[in-house]
Amino acid sequence: MRLDYLTIFPEFFDVLGISLLGKAVDNGIVDIHAHDLRTWTHDRHRTVDDTPCGGGAGMVMKPDPWGEAFDDLLGADPDPSVHVVIPTPSGTPFRQDDAAQLSHADRIVFCCGRYEGIDHRVIDYASEHWSVHELSLGDYVLNGGEVAALAMTEAIVRLVPGVLGNPESLSEESYSQDQEGLLEYPVYTRPASWRGWDVPEVLMSGHHGHIAQWRREQSRELTRRRRPDLLTDE
Numbered sequence: 001m002r003l004d005y006l007t008i009f010p011e012f013f014d015v016l017g018i019s020l021l022g023k024a025v026d027n028g029i030v031d032i033h034a035h036d037l038r039t040w041t042h043d044r045h046r047t048v049d050d051t052p053c054g055g056g057a058g059m060v061m062k063p064d065p066w067g068e069a070f071d072d073l074l075g076a077d078p079d080p081s082v083h084v085v086i087p088t089p090s091g092t093p094f095r096q097d098d099a100a101q102l103s104h105a106d107r108i109v110f111c112c113g114r115y116e117g118i119d120h121r122v123i124d125y126a127s128e129h130w131s132v133h134e135l136s137l138g139d140y141v142l143n144g145g146e147v148a149a150l151a152m153t154e155a156i157v158r159l160v161p162g163v164l165g166n167p168e169s170l171s172e173e174s175y176s177q178d179q180e181g182l183l184e185y186p187v188y189t190r191p192a193s194w195r196g197w198d199v200p201e202v203l204m205s206g207h208h209g210h211i212a213q214w215r216r217e218q219s220r221e222l223t224r225r226r227r228p229d230l231l232t233d234e
């Protein structure tokens, strides 16, 4: 899987060389390239933004640098197997299913917007050539798409076979199918008693049936309390 990042702050993505994703890069499962969008500017000030047509506060990212970056990175031929991800507050909510689907992609290009956003014609042009996903990380505004791109990258790449040491740990997570889309139950480890707090008896019983039942009940209770929206049968 090749991942490209178009951004005016490419150093944001140096962090991807650390830990899990770093190992995935070292063993060639993932190939990461961060690009400074100013590479594709030609004026002395390397301008990437301009005032909004129609007025209003703030600045908008000019289309030209994006178009020239697409030309260099992707060429002009349409290819639906290339996924262009644009993190934006106005995107559709990024969810585990999106991470799962994108984990099968051979190529993802993250376009990290700043200011008030990217000239919409960039999205229109990209949509004619590649598979475009305008995705939101949540209902809040960041200064730019870089942090959202990092979060989405981690959610996607950890699902790629060979990246996680123990694929087992994927199945029992919140939002995973095995959990029926419920929140994950509380977890414990040694010592059995810690500052007056004990591990629930059932988990020390060695009775796998009772443990599984307790975990299912905990997941349902937690989901009912914190995320009733995830409960389908009520």
Ligand SMILES: O=C(OCc1ccccc1)c1cn[nH]c1
Binding pocket: 087, 088, 089, 113, 114, 115, 116, 117, 118, 135, 136, 137, 138, 139, 140, 141, 142, 143, 144, 145, 146, 148
């Ligand atoms: O702020 C975000 O992206 C940066 C961005 C992009 C375009 C215009 C303004 C800000 C964001 C929030 N949830 N998901 C993404």
